Amino acid sequence: MSNRRLFGTLVAFLLIAVFSVSLCFATTYDQVASSSDMTTVEEVGVEGMEPIAPKDVENGTYEVRMESSSSMFRIAKAELNVTDDAMTVDMTLNSTSYPYLYAGTAKEAAKLNDVSKYIAPTEDADGNYVFSVPVKALDDGFACAAFSKNKEKWYDRTLLVRADSLPKGAVKVELPDYEALEKAAREKRVEALKNEETESSAKAEPMKIDKRNGTYYIDVSMTGGTGRASITSPTNLIVQDGKAYAVIIWSSNKYDYMIVDGEKILPYRTDENSAFQIPITKMDAPMKVIADTTAMSKPHEIEYELTFDSSSIKATSAKLWVLMGAVGLMLIAGGAMTYYFWKS
Helix, strand or coil: CCHHHHHHHHHHHHHHHHHHHHHHCCCCCCCCHHHHHCCCCCCCCCCCCCCCCCCHHEEEEEEECECCCCCCCCCCEEEEEECCEEEEEEEEEEECCCCCEECCCHHHHHHHHHHHCCEEEEECCCCCCEEECCCCCCCCCCEEEEEEECCCCCECCCCCCCCCCCCCEEECCCCCCCHHHHHHHHHHHHHHHHHHCCCCCCCCCCCCCCCCCCEEEEEEEEECCCCCCCCCCCEEEEEECCCEEEEEEEECCEEEEEECCCCEEEECEECCCCCCEEECCCCCCEEEEEEEEEEHHHEEEEEEEEEEEEEEECCCCCHHHHHHHHHHHHHHHHHHHHHHHHHH
């Protein structure tokens, strides 16, 4: 075999080898993430919402609030564009992990296996990915599959554009009472929790306290969460059979249960503020608790630390009034006796 023919054979062999390797490492788009691959799927919207069609929205561009069924798919900013009875939303993501989206389910996207039919992003000035996605209706969840660059799989996502985030007058039809809808959803969830048979029978053990049975005041501080929520302090310290309990009143009515040492505790009030009676397991040191919030009808368990200050314990105003009343009666009785003897 001549050197020229040998060289040609080697080149052909190398080209075939390179092509084969490139096929092995080529990205395919036919993989679908299973439920076990995904984090907790959250509900979007709230029961009672009615879809609002594009024809019922004034033309324009509006900054809107969106909900996502996945905490891994975070939308930093969203702008709704309405033109001639059609809507699209430009979503700026907090991540560059998704090179493509598809306006449909993960299975539908994987079946296409064609990048030309997917939604590719543009980049803003900060290098964040911005996707333009069609929206059929406001207040109505829609499927939007996302392809993970790291996992090389399609993930199902459900998104929703909140109609109440548009400025007044932008929506031509009357909007529902969202606060009432969310309250009804919370109450329904609390009822479901009450009727739920849990496998765990854990009971948090309240600490013993050297106080008579009754109600006192105690200062309590809280850390954790986003910093938006707060609790009332001082709060009521309740002593029952020599054990300590506290009343925790939140700044929101959107907390549907708390967990203390594995025990799930339901609220006794959810009107203006969610209120719970919980066992105090320790004082003068952070006590870890979990509180579940249903803000935007999407439950989230959030960890907090409560610190009860034992040096701040004092009698409630009711006890003070009783004491003052007793002292008053004694003074009146003493005055009457003095007057009687003086007259005598």
